[in-house]
Amino acid sequence: MARYVFITGGVVSSLGKGLASAALGALLQARGFSVRLRKLDPYLNVDPGTMSPFEHGEVFVTDDGAETDLDLGHYERFTGVSARKTDSVSSGRIYSNVLEKERRGAYLGKTIQVIPHVTNEIKDFIAVGDDEVDFMLCEIGGTVGDIEGLPFFEAIRQFAQERPRGQCIFMHLTLLPYLAASGELKTKPTQHSVKELRSIGLQPDVLVCRSEHPIPDKERAKIALFCNVRPDAVIPAYDLKSIYEAPLAYHRVGLDQAVLDAFGISPAPKPDMTRWEDVMDRLTHAEGEVRVAIVGKYVQLEDAYKSIAEALTHGGMANRVKVRAEWIDAEIFEREDPGPHLEPFHAILVPGGFGERGTEGKIRAAQYAREKGIPYLGICLGMQMAVIEAARNLAGVGDAGSEEFDHEAGAKRFTPVVYHLKEWVQGNHRVERKVTDDKGGTMRLGAYSAVLREGSKVAEVYGATEIEERHRHRYEVDIRYREQLESCGLEFTGMSPDGRLPEIVEVKDHPWFIGVQFHPELKSKPFAPHPLFAGFVKAAKDQSRLV
């Protein structure tokens, strides 16, 4: 049976609960324990798949094809444990399950209520895979006091009550605001937040206090006294230069020790921090810098491409260089020559995306990279754009385009070199889709394998010819253009195992030009940089030496 840490937040949102949870996961691993992290989100969307990246940041896809919150990305990057469908749930999903059961008659005609039906559904979710790990870390999204969050708080209260004593603890994150006028850190919001928690039956065991200023011992003691927490379980959390400092920083201030103490685990196994010491060494001892242009659509919100930004950092760590990624709005290249904009960069990345807006600009960025011999990494839509570019400018298919854009516009304007995929094979079963299907959860999602051509650049980059990567898309490069494109120098070097779906293209006689139909950024870790990102940054580094 696992031990449970429930992580909640108070005072304000965006305190870094996800990061604190992920860092705690890494610290428990460093002490030899196995962990799994889980996110419970109070919003009513069934999953974040259909939420705009502007609203919610990136959609993180798991191997088993769930579209989840970007916090699961942090969890994976810090623990290396692959998240599953059952590690992310929203109120929307919980209610939809409950209502579906009600329609099926599963409640035998009973009146359906938040307590116990909704809370039972949440508790069942929390306990999935209970016997697989030493610790289950469950983060509750939002802030204590939110209306939507109440069923979750009630469910974790019941859950802890039903388990043997000492099996569950509560960790609460708050903020200590600093009043410049009086030069003081204020503890009152934290006191109120804990009061709010206690009024619904939850007593925190560990308090993590975000603060921009050092927390004096006197204030720590005061928080402990007023919040009914042990003084050494009041953990300061200061701002960090890099998120990857979090495990070492939280360890220094005793977070893992406080958690183990709260469980009564004594003596605590000694931690092995070498993984994180190496990560920090690589991060802080970079030799030189490379500049990478990311030509995309959601450039205003960095969280929209969170995993790409992180994977580039990891690629830099692999090569001991700092990666300066700059976001360029693709639409600019529809009005202006990309040359002057892109010239200062050592490499160009075109990320995934949906919809036609900005795509002509991305095509021009791909053309620039191909013609000038600049390292290019095209991810999902970025690969599709590279293929369309080659079809138009090398293979003479002047009106090459994607069916996605014709569907969106409701008009037939392009020769579909990229088409809507309606039938494919997953493992050993067939999946079918219609153009008119719902938008939620109907893409080619999750892990699929690909077979790489022996001797290709990409096989060299991976050091393997069989790979498995995560997908999230509806459209696919049409294999019927393969011969035509290959004869012009765009090679299809990665294919689905049945040979029907192009997974990877690369430009022959180019220093480094690779397009992939999947999302390699989702699998990159600071302690295990993804080979494509390590290779891409290496190519950028070589390019930086040339100019």
Ligand code: GLN
């Ligand atoms: N819009 C494209 C598709 O659905 C690409 C998706 C993506 O980049 N993730 O195929």
